[in-house]
Amino acid sequence: MNTLRYATPVLSSLCLAAAAAGQDLDLSEQRVPIHSAEADPVGGAYGIWAAGSNYKTSFHGAMTFVPFCGRGVDENRTLSWRTESVRVGEVELTSGIRGMRPVGDYRFEYDLGGVVEAYDVRAEGLEQTFVISRRPAAGGDLVVTGAIEGNVTATNREAMHGAVLFADATGNGVIGYGAATAFDALGNTVPVTTAVADGRIELRLAGSWLEQAVFPVVVDPLLSNQLFDVGNDAKDVDVYRDGEQLASNVWVVYSVYASATDVDIYVRRFLDGFSGPGATVFSDLTTTWNAQHGQLAGLGGSGAGKVITVFERDFASGDRRVRWHTHRKNDATLSTGASSVPWQSGTSEWRPDVGGTKSSVPGTVALLVFQREPVSPFAETSNSQVVGLKIDTAISSNGAPVGSVFEFAGSTTDEERPAVNQVSEGGIAFSWLVAWQSHNNLASGKWDVVAQRIAGAFGSNGNARHVAYGSYHEVAPAVAGANGRYVVTYGLRQPLTSKPSSDLATHIAAQRLDWGHGDVNGIRPHAESIVYSGGQNQQQNGAVGFDLETESHWVLTYARTTSGSERLLASKIGYDGLETERRAAYDVPGFQPAPGGVCY
Secondary structure (H helix, E strand, O other): OOEEEEOOEEEOOOOOEEEOOOEEEEOOOOOEEEEOOOOEOOOEOOOOEEEOOOEEEEOOOOEEEEEOOOOOOOOOOOEEEEEEEEEEOOEEOEEEEEEEEEOOOOEEEEEEEOOEEEEEEOOOOEEEEEEEOOOOOOOOOEEEEEEEEEOOEOOOEEEEOOOEEEEOOOOOEEEEEOOOEEEOOOOOEEEOEEEEEOOEEEEEEOHHHHHHOOOOEEEEOEEEEOOOOOOOOEEEEEEEEOOOOOOOOEEEEEEEEEEOOEEEEEEEEEOHHHOOOOEEEEEEOOOOEEEEEEEEEEEOOOOOOEEEEEEEEEEOOOOEEEEEEEEEOOOOOOOOOOEEOOOOOOOEEEEEEEEEEOOOOOOOEEEEEEEEEOOOOOOOOOOOEEEEEEEEOOOOOOOEEEEEEEEOOOOOOEEEEEEEOOEEOOOOOOEEEEEEEEEOOOOOOOOEEEEEEEEOOOOOOOOOEEOOOOOOEEEEEEEEEEOOEEEEEEEEEOOOOOOOOOOEEOEEEEEEEEOOOOOOOOEOOOOOEEEEEOOOOOEEEEEEEEOOOOOOOEEEEEEEOOOOOOEEEEEEEOOOOOEEEEEEEEOOOOOOOOOOOOOO
16 A cells, blocks of 8 residues: 555644644555646657556557556566457457547557457556457457567466566566456356466467357456555655635645656645545656656635646756646546746756645735756756746636746855745735745855745735844745744754755754735744754754634644654644644654645
8 A cells, every 4th residue: 555644733623723643645546547738848748647556557659557666666667568469260350559549537448450458547456458349250269469568577487377477677576467357248257368478478268168258258357566565655745725615625745756767746635634535636647757846835715716736847858847737626637737937048947836825815826936056957056046936827727927937036145945835815915925045155154044025916025034043054944824924944954064955954943923015024023943853963844834713823844864763743833933732743663754744
């Protein structure tokens, strides 16, 4: 079973919150319908894809099966099937591929003339069938021969009824080809033998049974992922909860590793409390590029409102670009549209985040922030910039930019890891708060967290200001709040003798900021609060969520990564930025915590 861990506040009757214990988000019944998507301007064609709970499969050429093996595997394990022959006795039933088409959401068919080769996408595996509609003119055994391509192999064997295991170059069994069975129109069944010889599979059905069968006849094996336990293969988890919507109001985005070099993104909707299997409303599954670092925000009410997902695509060319997808809140079906940020030549884009508005207030404009590198292909440089782009989700089907990409700081500093509050107050006069870490690139310098108020549809922006003035490196900020009341959380890292690239820290800190719409500068009404202290540079800051009902509490997530005592933690902090409660959201030996999204 592939599982994600989540930590979410539980709302009481007083609308106060306490962090709940982490639970398994069950993905065992997950399926993604057969779909395609528009070509990417950098990566090219997307292809035709679908997925089960622990595999994905493509149909834009020969069927290709890709099990999710996790980030511990260096490259994808793949198996492609190409039917060479289907014959009865000496009579060939195929005449080449006459057509290929999806039939409904989860079935794909190749019309081979006298035979239909079909695939049904099931949660636990891909069911392959060969359908012979009419009795062949000749007699004899029915023999299906398929050529296997890819980087997995099976041991040669004589014909027998039983499954075939395909292994990778290390000898690990990764793909199962199930024991085949045939059945006729009356439901009569018979075992089918499977032989393996030099990269080919031969399925054989006895002619004596075929003579008595009532057509159509179906031959039915199953492809499955044999590497079921792939460990903690999900990352980049974010969550958005719509407090106004009654059904499927919790949205989760995450990325899954098919291998260390192939990462896919999913957006799924759940009922409150994550009950039920959920529904996939967006996915980016192609092997042509990686999709990761997804973040969510909502805009407007449950009718005309939308949820925007921002994410990063990494291409084989070395380029990195930020993309976005918008989805109507009243739509629980899959859609695959993705739009591109206006690209500045010679740059790379990554680490996106997005801010929206309260669901109880009409609104259509989101704020996208991301990190831009002054090189292409991608490389992380010491002159990164934090930039932003406003997107009006009401323009066209997927939204469009409002104005141009704008910079938050000059080119003489290194600006990294931007964050924006997920939910602003919305309306006519409102703002977002953006935070990032900044370094002046001097040997004596340090990372400082900087924040700036960005006006929504109307008004001017505030000045950029330091969030704190401590003696530690301040890294990996997160921010939440609305109506001028914010908390910025970040890690405090030591020592100051170098410029670190890691986001691991010795302490997790929180700083309250008051910054009203229209104010040029924000103020710090309370001192910096140390929420958690641990071993040197072994803590990782996560996300922070704001209680929009009381406007007086926040919940933040963070992780202790110390080997042997790893923990995923959540703290509730009050109006003064001080911790009022702490819970271990997940505390299991050997679990590698990666703090994700949190919301009220």
